[in-house]
Amino acid sequence: MAVCVAVIAKENYPLYIRSIPTENELKFHYMVHTSLDVVDEKISAMGKALVDQRELYLGLLYPTEDYKVYPSHQSPCVESTFPNQLCRYGYVTNSKVKFVMVVDSSNTALRDNEIRSMFRKLHNSYTDVMCNPFYNPGDRIHSRAFDSMVTSMMIQVC
Amino acid sequence: MEAAAGGGCGSGPPLLLSEGEQQCYSELFARCVGAAGGGPGSGPPEAARTVPGTVTAAAGPVADLFRASQLPAETLHQITELCGAKRVGYFGPTQFYIALKLIAAAQSGLPVRIESIKCELPLPRFMMSKTDAEIRFGNPAELHGTKVQIPYLITEKNTFKRMDDEDKQQETQSPTMSPLASPPSSPPHYQRVPLSHGYSKLRSSTEQMHPAPYEARQPLVQPEGPSSGAPGAKPPRHKASLIRSFSVEREPHDNSSNYPDEPWRITEEQREYYVNQFRSLQPDPSSFISGSVAKNFFTKSKLSIPELSYIWELSDADCDGALTLPEFCAAFHLIVARKNGYPLPEGLPPTLQPEYLQAAFPKPKRECTLFDSYSESMPANQQPRDLNRMELSIKDTADFPVPTQDVTSDDKQEQNKTRLALKSTADEALPKDMSEDPATSKDSNSLKARPRSRSYSSTSIEEAMKRGEDPPTPPPRPQKTHSRASSLDLNKVFQPSVPATKSGLLPPPPALPPRPCPSQSEQVSEAEIHPQLNRAPSQVAESSPTKKDIPHSQPPSKPIRRKFRPENSATESQEPPSTVGGPVSAASGKPHAAVQKQSSKQKKAIQTAIRKNKEANAVLARLNSELQQQLKEVHQERIALENQLEQLRPVTVL
Numbered sequence: 001m002a003v004c005v006a007v008i009a010k011e012n013y014p015l016y017i018r019s020i021p022t023e024n025e026l027k028f029h030y031m032v033h034t035s036l037d038v039v040d041e042k043i044s045a046m047g048k049a050l051v052d053q054r055e056l057y058l059g060l061l062y063p064t065e066d067y068k069v070y071p072s073h074q075s076p077c078v079e080s081t082f083p084n085q086l087c088r089y090g091y092v093t094n095s096k097v098k099f100v101m102v103v104d105s106s107n108t109a110l111r112d113n114e115i116r117s118m119f120r121k122l123h124n125s126y127t128d129v130m131c132n133p134f135y136n137p138g139d140r141i142h143s144r145a146f147d148s149m150v151t152s153m154m155i156q157v158c
Numbered sequence: 159m160e161a162a163a164g165g166g167c168g169s170g171p172p173l174l175l176s177e178g179e180q181q182c183y184s185e186l187f188a189r190c191v192g193a194a195g196g197g198p199g200s201g202p203p204e205a206a207r208t209v210p211g212t213v214t215a216a217a218g219p220v221a222d223l224f225r226a227s228q229l230p231a232e233t234l235h236q237i238t239e240l241c242g243a244k245r246v247g248y249f250g251p252t253q254f255y256i257a258l259k260l261i262a263a264a265q266s267g268l269p270v271r272i273e274s275i276k277c278e279l280p281l282p283r284f285m286m287s288k289t290d291a292e293i294r295f296g297n298p299a300e301l302h303g304t305k306v307q308i309p310y311l312i313t314e315k316n317t318f319k320r321m322d323d324e325d326k327q328q329e330t331q332s333p334t335m336s337p338l339a340s341p342p343s344s345p346p347h348y349q350r351v352p353l354s355h356g357y358s359k360l361r362s363s364t365e366q367m368h369p370a371p372y373e374a375r376q377p378l379v380q381p382e383g384p385s386s387g388a389p390g391a392k393p394p395r396h397k398a399s400l401i402r403s404f405s406v407e408r409e410p411h412d413n414s415s416n417y418p419d420e421p422w423r424i425t426e427e428q429r430e431y432y433v434n435q436f437r438s439l440q441p442d443p444s445s446f447i448s449g450s451v452a453k454n455f456f457t458k459s460k461l462s463i464p465e466l467s468y469i470w471e472l473s474d475a476d477c478d479g480a481l482t483l484p485e486f487c488a489a490f491h492l493i494v495a496r497k498n499g500y501p502l503p504e505g506l507p508p509t510l511q512p513e514y515l516q517a518a519f520p521k522p523k524r525e526c527t528l529f530d531s532y533s534e535s536m537p538a539n540q541q542p543r544d545l546n547r548m549e550l551s552i553k554d555t556a557d558f559p560v561p562t563q564d565v566t567s568d569d570k571q572e573q574n575k576t577r578l579a580l581k582s583t584a585d586e587a588l589p590k591d592m593s594e595d596p597a598t599s600k601d602s603n604s605l606k607a608r609p610r611s612r613s614y615s616s617t618s619i620e621e622a623m624k625r626g627e628d629p630p631t632p633p634p635r636p637q638k639t640h641s642r643a644s645s646l647d648l649n650k651v652f653q654p655s656v657p658a659t660k661s662g663l664l665p666p667p668p669a670l671p672p673r674p675c676p677s678q679s680e681q682v683s684e685a686e687i688h689p690q691l692n693r694a695p696s697q698v699a700e701s702s703p704t705k706k707d708i709p710h711s712q713p714p715s716k717p718i719r720r721k722f723r724p725e726n727s728a729t730e731s732q733e734p735p736s737t738v739g740g741p742v743s744a745a746s747g748k749p750h751a752a753v754q755k756q757s758s759k760q761k762k763a764i765q766t767a768i769r770k771n772k773e774a775n776a777v778l779a780r781l782n783s784e785l786q787q788q789l790k791e792v793h794q795e796r797i798a799l800e801n802q803l804e805q806l807r808p809v810t811v812l
Contacts, residue, residue, distance in 0.1 A: 131478060132470045132471055133449030133453035134456075134464075134470055144471065
């Protein structure tokens with residue numbers, strides 16, 4: 001279950017951030033913020049490689065505290081499961097827009113493919129938002145379609 | 159009642175009302191007044207308070223009521239004048255009753271005169287939405303009353319609201335409403351006549367007259383009230399006329415059919431209007447309006463950006479950042495509805511779905527090309543959706559189009575198919591469109607490819623948008639303006655290369671230069687192509703006075719002239735010396751006509767130039783605001799960074 005979904009702009013400010021257990025929203029904000037560093041690290045590491053072949057999906061980010069975050073996207077995931085794991089996944093687009101998703105893997109261990117498909121959906125919805133001429137890049141995303149898609153992800157994966 | 163009517167009437171004759179009339183009129187009046195009182199603090203109540211101590215009916219509901227009588231605009235105008243409302247500036251009881259009586263007279267076929275109302279007349283009939291047999295007089299007024307809160311009343315909106323409220327009000331209304339008017343037995347189409355009537359008014363210049371009396375009474379209602387006066391002066395910009403329709407026209411309410419989602423149903427008139435607007439933005443009805451063009455256009459509707467964004471989201475079904483004609487109509491319709499106060503729906507209503515729009519409005523023969531083009535773009539819209547289903551059902555419907563090949567029968571088939579689709583669900587409209595696809599598959603492939611490639615191209619778009627701090631300025635307006643100012647190519651006129659000639663041309667030609675020889679004129683007049691632009695610079699570039707006159711007299715032949723230039727220059731050099739005196743008389747007549755043509759063309763040119771400049775202004779203003787925003791953000795970042803720096807600086811000795 002995706003407990004938090006965030007879309008971060010290139011300049012590292014959030015375009016959209018939403019979490020399910022709303023009482024802990026600030027905590028999720030912090031988590032997303034910290035994961036940004038990891039994302040940037042990955043981007044810069046990969047940047048020296050083939051840029052055009054760059055993987056958009058970053059996989060599980062680094063582990064911290066009681067929330068497990070996977071390090072790299074291509075290496076096999078470290079399967080150290082702690083109770084009540086909140087896994088953070090990252091995804092970056094070619095225009096340096098980052099999607100960060102915090103997933104509660106306590107009930108079901110989500111497979112990588114599922115996460116990828118979720119990110120793909122996110123990306124598609126994001127491009128739909130972009131296609132809207134009334135959307136200025138850099139604005140917060142208020143699109144209802146996007147909202148509903150994120151909601152469906154949050155509930156469905158649950 | 160009668161005494162009051164007579165007394166308050168002033169210069170009018172005493173008004174004798176029968177029992178039924180009294181009751182009806184007083185109810186109507188009460189509703190109109192009540193509507194005014196029930197409205198928000200804005201406009202109408204204040205209009206009602208214009209004359210302290212007098213109970214006045216708000217002009218809005220009254221106007222709606224009058225238009226519901228389905229009398230022509232001129233008659234209504236006459237009636238308003240006669241009843242004295244125009245004179246005194248408000249609808250007091252007397253004026254109202256007189257007006258109602260006059261309406262009854264007009265509907266009975268009597269001339270609209272004060273004398274008419276002296277005789278016994280049937281009660282005036284007001285065509286409202288017909289649900290059941292009963293016509294509720296009060297309904298429109300009351301509904302309009304509730305609608306008074308919403309600044310812009312347009313026919314459909316009233317219709318819709320009426321539909322919504324009608325169910326609630328049926329029970330309450332029916333006992334009070336004696337069947338005063340014959341139920342309109344006309345099918346929805348007839349009921350749309352007033353709508354069309356209203357819209358034709360909208361587009362004609364007569365609308366200026368109508369707003370005038372009503373606007374005078376509601377100076378405060380619409381923030382665009384003043385602007386609605388202005389639109390008359392403005393060039394008939396599509397959006398300006400739309401704003402006019404929004405704020406000025408309190409259109410007839412009536413006419414709506416019994417469909418539950420009435421607000422979202424596009425009538426023929428509206429459809430026409432939307433199509434025209436589409437064409438003004440994009441001459442080819444089968445292609446798209448790009449996002450930026452549509453954005454500029456819809457921004458003129460003065461809705462907030464989030465709302466426009468949401469409307470776009472609803473209407474751009476395939477999310478390609480461009481609007482096809484049905485998408486455009488849906489978006490336009492949503493905007494119109496929103497301006498009339500309707501909350502935006504959660505999802506695109508079924509009547510606004512692109513496939514429905516294309517199915518519901520099969521084009522007549524003359525517009526068969528449009529229809530074909532819709533079907534072209536339609537399949538592409540449906541592409542992301544059920545391809546499989548469409549393919550399967552193609553076979554079902556394939557039998558239909560197979561036998562006939564010619565265009566007319568194709569159209570009929572399409573219409574048959576559309577009717578089938580109308581009966582079936584919207585989904586089945588898809589197969590119908592897919593079956594048209596094979597017939598018109600030229601662009602479908604490219605269109606199909608669009609949604610698929612969306613994901614790949616979008617990233618580059620994002621990048622471009624992120625990198626380019628400035629949103630790209632909208633492409634220069636297509637040269638469509640020339641279709642009107644056909645004789646003047648503004649670009650060429652304003653080219654710096656021909657400043658002298660320009661200045662020489664714009665004012666009417668001062669003197670009569672020696673006329674070219676008739677042979678040249680013949681050549682020119684023979685080859686008449688469509689009116690082209692560049693007459694001024696191209697001709698004057700010749701720097702020959704003879705050429706200067708030729709364009710004035712024969713604008714359509716300019717392009718020919720250019721072709722003929724090498725020949726002409728040879729011939730002309732010989733001609734002027736030889737035929738100076740002869741054609742002078744002929745020339746005298748020509749410049750005259752040329753002058754008139756020129757001045758009107760210049761006016762048009764100036765108007766188009768003004769329009770262009772305004773658009774450019776708007777674009778630049780937006781650009782400016784966006785840049786300002788970015789600047790602010792950058793400032794904030796900078797401040798944040800500076801703070802960090804401060805903190806990170808090693809704590810030095812105090």
